[in-house]
Amino acid sequence: MNLDLELRQSIQKAVSVLYNQAAEQLQLQPTNAEFEGSHTLVCFPLTRISKLKPEETGAAIGNYLVAHSGIIARFNVVKGFLNLVVSDKTWANVFAAIYANKSYGSLPATGKEIMVEYSSPNTNKPLHLGHLRNNFLGYSVAEMYKAIGYTVHKVQIINDRGIHICKSMAAWKLYGNGETPQSSGLKGDKLVGKYYVEFDKNFKTQVKELQENGVTEADAEKQAPIMKLAVDMLQKWEAKDAETVQLWKTMNGWVYNGFDVTYKRMGVDFEKLYYESDTYLLGKEEVLKGLEKGIFFKKDDGSVWVDLTGDGLDQKVLLRSDGTSVYMTQDIGTAILRFRDFPKIEGQIYTVGNEQEYHFKVLFLILGKLGYEWAKKCYHLSYGMVDLPTGKMKSREGTVVDADDLMQEMVDAARTQTQELGKIDEMSREEVDDLAEMIGLSALKFFLLKVDPKKRMMFDPNESIQLQGHTGPFIQYTHARIKAILRKASSMNIAADETALKNVTMLEPAEREVIFKINQYITKLQEAVREYSPAVIANYAYELAKEYNQFYQAVPIFNESDPVKLKFRIAFSEVTANTIQKAMALLGIRVPERM
RNA sequence: GGUCUCAUAGCUCAACUGGAUAGAGCAGCUGCCUUCUAAGCAGCAGGUUGCUGGUUCGAGUCCAGCUGGGAUCACCA
Numbered sequence: 001m002n003l004d005l006e007l008r009q010s011i012q013k014a015v016s017v018l019y020n021q022a023a024e025q026l027q028l029q030p031t032n033a034e035f036e037g038s039h040t041l042v043c044f045p046l047t048r049i050s051k052l053k054p055e056e057t058g059a060a061i062g063n064y065l066v067a068h069s070g071i072i073a074r075f076n077v078v079k080g081f082l083n084l085v086v087s088d089k090t091w092a093n094v095f096a097a098i099y100a101n102k103s104y105g106s107l108p109a110t111g112k113e114i115m116v117e118y119s120s121p122n123t124n125k126p127l128h129l130g131h132l133r134n135n136f137l138g139y140s141v142a143e144m145y146k147a148i149g150y151t152v153h154k155v156q157i158i159n160d161r162g163i164h165i166c167k168s169m170a171a172w173k174l175y176g177n178g179e180t181p182q183s184s185g186l187k188g189d190k191l192v193g194k195y196y197v198e199f200d201k202n203f204k205t206q207v208k209e210l211q212e213n214g215v216t217e218a219d220a221e222k223q224a225p226i227m228k229l230a231v232d233m234l235q236k237w238e239a240k241d242a243e244t245v246q247l248w249k250t251m252n253g254w255v256y257n258g259f260d261v262t263y264k265r266m267g268v269d270f271e272k273l274y275y276e277s278d279t280y281l282l283g284k285e286e287v288l289k290g291l292e293k294g295i296f297f298k299k300d301d302g303s304v305w306v307d308l309t310g311d312g313l314d315q316k317v318l319l320r321s322d323g324t325s326v327y328m329t330q331d332i333g334t335a336i337l338r339f340r341d342f343p344k345i346e347g348q349i350y351t352v353g354n355e356q357e358y359h360f361k362v363l364f365l366i367l368g369k370l371g372y373e374w375a376k377k378c379y380h381l382s383y384g385m386v387d388l389p390t391g392k393m394k395s396r397e398g399t400v401v402d403a404d405d406l407m408q409e410m411v412d413a414a415r416t417q418t419q420e421l422g423k424i425d426e427m428s429r430e431e432v433d434d435l436a437e438m439i440g441l442s443a444l445k446f447f448l449l450k451v452d453p454k455k456r457m458m459f460d461p462n463e464s465i466q467l468q469g470h471t472g473p474f475i476q477y478t479h480a481r482i483k484a485i486l487r488k489a490s491s492m493n494i495a496a497d498e499t500a501l502k503n504v505t506m507l508e509p510a511e512r513e514v515i516f517k518i519n520q521y522i523t524k525l526q527e528a529v530r531e532y533s534p535a536v537i538a539n540y541a542y543e544l545a546k547e548y549n550q551f552y553q554a555v556p557i558f559n560e561s562d563p564v565k566l567k568f569r570i571a572f573s574e575v576t577a578n579t580i581q582k583a584m585a586l587l588g589i590r591v592p593e594r595m
Numbered sequence: 596g597g598u599c600u601c602a603u604a605g606c607u608c609a610a611c612u613g614g615a616u617a618g619a620g621c622a623g624c625u626g627c628c629u630u631c632u633a634a635g636c637a638g639c640a641g642g643u644u645g646c647u648g649g650u651u652c653g654a655g656u657c658c659a660g661c662u663g664g665g666a667u668c669a670c671c672a
Contacts, residue, residue, distance in 0.1 A: 027613095027614075032616090042614060044652065044653075047652090078615070079614095081615060159672075162671095162672065163672085276672095301670085305670095312598080313668090314598095317669085318670095320670040324670085326669090354666065355667070357599070357600090357666080357667075358668070359667090361599095384601085384666095385665085385666085418634090421632095421633095447607095451607090451608065451609095456600095457607085458608095460606090463621095466634095467634060470607090470619060470621085477634045478635085484631065485631050485632095539609065546619085550636070553635070556630065557631060559631090594632080595632085
């Protein structure tokens with residue numbers, strides 16, 4: 001039974017009976033805390049049909065609902081707002097239905113499939129704070145789609161080739177002395193990143209020297225020996241020079257080993273990895289086909305372009321005058337390849353920062369022009385940058401917040417706090433480690449996911465992420481608290497049964513609030529998917545935990561003498577814990593049994 | 596310069612897509628642990644929603660203009 005739907009239908013019926021007309025769109029919203037009731041009908045739009053004042057319209061509908069709907073106990077009208085009080089009996093039924101539904105919280109399989117791309121790093125340096133937002137977002141959106149019945153394919157494209165990795169290779173060759181992750185004890189991605197920094201340092205020195213000898217800056221940047229070596233390596237790589245390819249494979253291998261460790265700790269996964277080294281030549285044929293069909297055009301110098309001025313954009317190059325591909329060309333090819341690999345997917349979601357909005361706008365337009373229907377179902381999940389108090393993260397200024405370091409700091413902070421609170425006296429070493437891991441990552445993930453993805457956000461590394469208040473650990477704590485209650489109930493042999501649930505007639509205000517929240521779960525999930533926003537789920541989970549804590553404080557469960565109420569409260573607590581667990585799982589956050 | 600985007604409490608964020616007196620957390624101040632976990636609960640204080648107009652029963656939300664951030668506009672990726 002869906003309360004909101006039922007209520008809407010009742011109101012529709014009331015309107016059509018009272019005014020002999022169908023109401024188009026009903027505006028139903030949660031009631032403000034200061035008034036009695038849970039659902040509020042905004043009456044202004046209905047005055048056109050009723051030809052009465054908003055207050056009179058509301059009162060008439062309210063009276064009808066009390067008399068005929070069977071779910072409304074009473075109502076009040078304030079200005080043009082009809083505040084409806086759902087009867088406790090109805091709430092109890094709503095809850096009983098949720099309790100009986102073992103698959104509550106996810107929708108049945110639809111047979112639909114979708115692809116989510118996220119992460120997609122370069123292989124020349126370690127993952128940082130920005131990647132964390134990307135990974136957590138992409139993973140979460142994928143989980144949300146699963147929950148509404150999709151089969152989801154998580155992929156990423158690894159930018160494993162190009163000048164950036166050649167820079168690391170060049171610096172390693174010149175200054176590395178054969179250093180490896182094994183010999184240095186450094187994580188592979190960190191080692192390769194170290195040589196990327198090394199490249200930059202030496203490059204700058206060389207450019208400066210050249211400039212002092214009268215070379216212009218632009219020329220100096222081209223003439224710097226280390227840059228020439230990197231460019232040379234890129235050309236050799238493209239020519240499949242054995243030695244260069246070998247070094248490239250070796251260093252990328254180090255990076256992947258490092259990334260694997262990071263991904264594992266983040267708790268993200270991928271079904272298939274695409275590598276730019278395999279895909280960077282794709283797309284050219286598609287562009288040539290498009291050229292034949294007259295979708296694209298060729299300039300005198302032989303370069304191929306698409307004209308998007310009709311769509312309010314510019315002209316965009318797709319093939320250089322020497323016939324080689326650009327980034328856009330490659331993305332066209334990769335998109336098509338993916339739809340061949342996964343023919344059943346209806347679309348792709350690209351989790352990529354908002355600085356590439358223009359790029360994706362163009363990409364989707366081109367795919368549409370090429371005649372691919374699925375282009376309409378491709379979506380750029382664009383998210384804002386994570387700023388530091390000093391502004392943007394800049395690797396050259398050393399202000400980058402490393403993903404591994406940050407996760408470690410969070411876990412350490414969680415462990416310290418757990419110890420201080422004296423909660424781990426009876427836990428084994430392994431349990432403590434696992435708990436610290438859960439709490440630390442929860443704080444981090446929740447922090448990054450609670451903000452609307454579209455918006456840029458602030459992160460202050462000096463002010464460590466909170467573990468109290470509007471945080472992941474707060475929600476985890478609520479879950480652990482409920483689990484303690486359930487353990488106690490179990491030891492007292494108190495088990496909920498459906499007959500007890502149906503016999504509940506009177507509810508505490510806090511209980512109504514929590515049931516209201518639990519009942520919202522699917523709606524919120526759908527909203528989150530529609531908006532591509534895990535933030536909706538994060539804030540929902542917080543509100544649910546908050547409501548439960550109010551109940552917890554107001555109603556001492558085991559003081560209850562009425563067995564029906566006692567059983568109800570146990571079941572009610574259990575469903576709350578399950579809902580919290582499910583919502584958090586959508587965010588990639590685990591919840592502990594005790595903390 | 597063109598296009599896009601953002602601006603809400605001291606700080607970090609919400610606001611169900613146009614609805615009631617704009618809500619949380621942190622920071623500050625007051626209370627509450629011999630009763631299920633105080634990583635909690637209750638309360639106080641904090642706002643001309645960047646500015647100016649407009650649209651209507653009603654605007655943080657829509658429109659125009661301004662101010663101030665950010666992004667983007669390569670035969671780079």
